[in-house]
Amino acid sequence: MGRIRFRSVKSVMDNAKNQDPPREAAAHGDAVRGSNQSGMRAHNERLVLTLVRQMGPLPKAEIARMTGLSAQTVSVIMRALEADGLLEKGAPIRGKVGQPSVPMGLVAQGAYFLGLKIGRRSLEMILVDFLGRVQGRAQTSHRFPEPDAVVRFAEKAMTQLLGKLPVQHRKRLAGLGIAMPYRLWEWADALKVDPAQMAAWQDRDVAVEIAQRLEVPVYLQNDASAACGAELVFGDQDKPRNFLYFFVGFFVGGGLVLDNALYTGRTGNAAALGSAPVPSGDGQMRQLVDLASLATLEKALLNEGGNSDQIWGDSQEWTVPAHLLEHWLDGAAQGLAHVIAGSVCLIEFDCVVIDGWMPDHLREALVARTVAQLKRSALPGIDVPDIRVGTIGSDARALGAASLPLSNRFLVDRNALWKG
Amino acid sequence: MGRIRFRSVKSVMDNAKNQDPPREAAAHGDAVRGSNQSGMRAHNERLVLTLVRQMGPLPKAEIARMTGLSAQTVSVIMRALEADGLLEKGAPIRGKVGQPSVPMGLVAQGAYFLGLKIGRRSLEMILVDFLGRVQGRAQTSHRFPEPDAVVRFAEKAMTQLLGKLPVQHRKRLAGLGIAMPYRLWEWADALKVDPAQMAAWQDRDVAVEIAQRLEVPVYLQNDASAACGAELVFGDQDKPRNFLYFFVGFFVGGGLVLDNALYTGRTGNAAALGSAPVPSGDGQMRQLVDLASLATLEKALLNEGGNSDQIWGDSQEWTVPAHLLEHWLDGAAQGLAHVIAGSVCLIEFDCVVIDGWMPDHLREALVARTVAQLKRSALPGIDVPDIRVGTIGSDARALGAASLPLSNRFLVDRNALWKG
């Protein structure tokens, strides 16, 4: 319906099925769908865009070889995408026998996306281009998140961010994504807020409310899975096809990439690893969130009479006593190692990515300790996966939010091929 | 190449891409493939067969509604499948307004499949029809599995089982599946066999060797995942789209169904849950296989001077002292509960299925205790999934082996759509 089209060309741009609210899309519990020609074309267009995004600019012939599609088909598809303003020719590459190849790469101005992060302490909206580069940013902080305030902020921030964009680019806004903790209302205690004040979240659907104020599709995802999406879509290249992701913030959560696509499962809450059981030394079971979240670090800091505001203000400039950090790092690494060891038995990841809201050196220390802990507690039959530091950092959740409309409209996913 | 065709019709039957050795198919690590028309047709045919298998006989119009395909397309596809001898018309259903609907169901003789189970104590081959009904069975027991003996047995059993089949049905053999423990050679100690005698498994590929003696494709899968496949393909209807599966045999292993398809991951060894870490009371980490496998029960039995042969002979008639069973059940349930609680955070299953080589009442007791244990150790944020007893039972691995060629040629899977 009110969906923007950049060009009136039958193409991936027209794949208008994705404007359903994200909850429905995530559920995909309907009957299995058949596939038809238009689904096929849309899929092949997404495939081309996905490959170019992953590998950088590629000539048509190379795409044809990689996809197994005929050269002619790829030629038609890529010229259409070029006409759509999503791909552009690069400088011809000479030096090899035969006609020079013309690599085609993504056009930065091809599409724009808004990402809204709803955090425990702040709201943030960013505007990114087709390459995932941040073009604008708006922020506000709060003591705890409220639906009305979120909608008001979103409306103001959208206007402000889009206002900065050259007029001809504004209509290339392709969607807005929201990254928000799952079941926000259950965390009132942890946020030291009256549960009644958080109860509003149970009945409100900010995604729908924001969608009413915008002409483009709106997607909602839990914050850690969204951050995982940022790593998948915007992260360093040569990402493996399957990986497990952790984002350590006020709480800790996970994300899961299977076959190059974010896996969000039946209810959209897959990889809710904060709840994963972790044995603590005393034989009692605890949960990953008790060990590896910044809420735990904050508590320790407050117990010693410290001030926790500095943690939430800037992710790079922390002055936390070393012994507290040490203790927190050990616990967090132990928890992460246990969850990784269990998860890798279920799904064989090529690697695990750990990111979070914290100074770079701390992220690296956390990864190093997790690796060490995994080696120490090695069990037969479990291959320790490659563990890496996230390449996005503190912005992962907002960027991940922005990646949702991008993935849904321009990248291959398991559902893109089927009939609407 | 040497692939049997039941009819020279362009259809799912001709989808000859699947004859690669299963390891390659499982790896699917190649570049992402594009999709073309023949892939589309093959997919839609598989979709129809999958729906009819899941739901029972369905009229064309109903399939059209469920798949979203046009009535005409479904009509063409289903008539082709009928001509292929895979579907047949049932009695017209009258009593509703309009022309009576003619439900179409699977033809039992539409295809046959061989399933070879390589066990620690025995070899078994079964022949099943398109409905998964066992049409023939051959067995032999051994002290430990040897490649040469396996190939010899397979050759003899194939001849014998196919010999029983009416001649015109023999050419409808669609493939052979093998269910075999992963990394068999690592279990020499547990089987109390000289590691040198098991080393041969490292260099031999019985799937390839058997394939050379057979005109149809051969697939290999670890035994627990194969058993999971049996539950998916042949198990009771109304199976959820996503479930976790355990098979408790000499060892314990898992299987994983995502979006109605067996998920075997990068190396084909997904859901290797026997290796999953489980905390034991004393603060030490153990693995599920130490708690929930029959090897553990056997050890306890032998420790008390009992005879374990009765366990392996018949899965229904056990005479194991009650206190040993009690102790084993408790440990196994504890282990399963921990692994389930961890796994459900990663992937939100609709349900968990537990099956195994054991008397029916014991399987039910194991499920009941696992449920109780999960409730006892409930942690916030973890929804306890529905836990069910497997509907296949002791035959699950052999039936699962037979389900592999069936799934690969006749049912939807994530890869069926792409170009070969």
Added chain:
DNA sequence: CCTCAATAAGTAAATTAGATTTATTTAATA
């Protein structure tokens, strides 16, 4: 240095496959 064979990229036109649309037939109920 020039020429030309070889090679590879890229595309237009014709062909093919398979889904959809439209119109029609059939067979039941109300």
Added chain:
DNA sequence: TATTAAATAAATCTAATTTACTTATTGAGG
């Protein structure tokens, strides 16, 4: 007899493949 629903034939449409060609380059031979 009107209405409804299933089923399908014929025509149409879409998108991929095949075939045949052009273009632009390198590298070998003169």
